[in-house]
Amino acid sequence: MSDTRHVSGILRTLSGQPFANRTMTWSRSTRRAVAREGVGFVDERFFSVTGPDGTVDLDVVPGEYTVMVSLADADRYIQITIPEGEGTFNIADGMYQEVPARPLEAWETTRILLRSYLSANSGAPNPHSQGAMPAPPTVVTGAGGPAAPAAPYDMLTKSYRYSAGTLGNVARFDGGGSKPYFTDYRRFPVATRAATGGNANDGEDAVSWRAGFVVDAAALAFRVVGSSVFNYRMIVDGRYVSFTPTSMATGGRQYIVLDFGTKAVRAVQIEGSQAAAIDGIHVAAADTVTKLEEAPFGALMFGDSFTGAIGVPTGRDGDGLAVVAGDHLGLPLWASGVGGSGYVATAGSTVFALPQRIGADIERYLSEKGTPPPLVIVAMGINDIGSGGIAPAAASCFDIIRNLCPAALVFVLGPWDRAAPLAPDAGYAEVKASIITALTGRTGFFFIDTQGIDFTKSDATHPDLAGHQALGLWLSNRIRSLVRAP
Known part of the structure; x- marks a missing residue:
């Protein structure tokens, strides 16, 4: 017997109207979170599109599915059962019914709004995508x-x-x-x-x-x-x-x-x-x-010396990767970077680890702007290599973010990979795995894998000016891609 069944027929609403030219997002009804980019999404998700008369034509592994049908006004959720068996299966016989649409979480609304904003704003030109003024004052x-x-x-x-x-x-x-x-x-x-x-x-x-x-x-x-x-x-x-x-x-x-x-x-x-x-x-x-008109979106980025712009020429902290990423996204980005810090690292007890400062830094943004940041980026971990207790420390940071920023999209980076394109430093994998563990089961959090991302350096670790420019552009593109994804 084949592992899949061919599914055909016409997908209709309960009132009999066909779902014409609509994207169907298929997910197993027994959902399982996975630790990868897009944490909070589920495995085995796939997509299909109905025909102009609502026809369905695809091969599906038998089982129970929750299918989201994307409409202009609101999405519809349908439960569909594809039984084991031979031959073509008519989707109308799947004993499906519309289920109440799950109310959007606050971060999902932010994502919809940000997706619309980014689709209309390429981020270019910006101060970091073009040269200095040809006829300056x-x-x-x-x-x-x-x-x-x-x-x-x-x-x-x-x-x-x-x-x-x-x-x-x-x-x-x-x-x-x-x-x-x-x-x-x-x-x-x-x-x-x-x-x-x-x-x-x-x-x-x-x-x-x-x-x-x-x-x-x-x-x-x-x-x-x-x-x-x-x-x-x-x-x-x-x-x-x-x-x-x-x-x-x-x-x-x-x-x-x-x-x-x-x-x-x-x-x-x-x-x-x-x-x-x-x-x-x-x-x-x-x-x-x-x-100057307030930007519709802003971001707050937590990090270490990379976020703190170490490696750029003196007086050019605005060329650090955080500000560069914000410029390419078309929004102001606050760069909360402290050298030597991490989820647990304190640079020999000279600086706060992230759990000790993250709340105060969010409150500072709230005090200035009157609202929490709608985008939060966390880029920590390189200073934590070789340390223990990273997963619970990271989890506490993520709890604070969600408590203080209930509507925020949160992008969490793995440790910067200073050894790329060679194999990462010893202990790198353990820190990365700890961060992913702390993200498991969280919605609105997106993991961005930094392993293998190469950059030019000012020393053995930190980006130089070109490295900051390249990492900032790379980060903005990764965020755009994750916001744009279904």
Whole structure:
């Protein structure tokens, strides 16, 4: 007897209407979760399409199935039994009936909305998919008085400042939370590094942040904290003014002027690395500044030094793989990366393991944006190689994510494979298996296998600039693929 039976006939609703030209997603009625990309889906799932008159024509292994029929208004779920036997089986004889549609989980609604958004937004062009501006504005740095930069830009007296409480009215902040620095400036911590320390103080680290504006002006000035180690880059209409960061030789109040020469409406962002800080934006009296529109989706990525942009040139943390992935997805991505950390790794008790900081970092996003992140990415594990207790630690992190972000799509990466294309490091497989174990049975969580993904390096472990660019693009493509999958 054959292992399959040919199934034909017409698939109809209970009212007798044919399901014409519809995709049928077949799943065994006794469902079994599998640990692989798309965790939460089931094994033995396959697809077929009805004909224009609702005809079915395929070979099926006998058994009981739950079949989802995709419709424009809502999906239909049908129970179908294909009995053992010889010859063609008429699907109408399968004793099937429509079953109540399972209510969508919150993350499934997010996926539908994100799928629609990504299908209409290729992510290109973006700051990392195209070169710097071919005709950039003139960039001038220097000190000035409290009200404006020095001459000849002392006409830029109309200001919106953090200390005056007006900067938030006209700026969209991405990449970190609000944190005062001195009395006049704003930093953007994203990661809870430890109990104390951090480049943003109070145990917090900043990685890469952006403040965005729509400006109708011929020239503008950003008021920033000057320092040879505080780095800034500007983005105009989706292109970097220059990939080389701007810094100042002296500290204190400094201005970065962009002189375009002609007045026009432009979308302008200032990007800072780590501890860099901004207080305001200045334009001429007759010019206008409004807030860059909030993105419909945002993401928060948890990770180690890879997410923290280690390996890129100094002052170019915005070229780290996390921000690159966000740009290619067409959405702002917060990069909560702490070097040396893992699910259990603490870099010799100098930093928090992920379970100790993940809740605080999500709350920081919620405080800034007013809603939890709809996308969460977790890229940990390389620092955990050789350690035990990874599965329960990872499970606790995933519990926290789902509790604080009930509608989020969660993408969990295996450990970065620094040995690729050669065989992975000893102990790599055990960490990967522990992460998969912690994911088993969770819906809305998607595992992304990093094993064998090669990248160019700045040292024996970390990506260099090209490696970060390549990994960011790869990650964005994997997320797009998983969101798009049925």
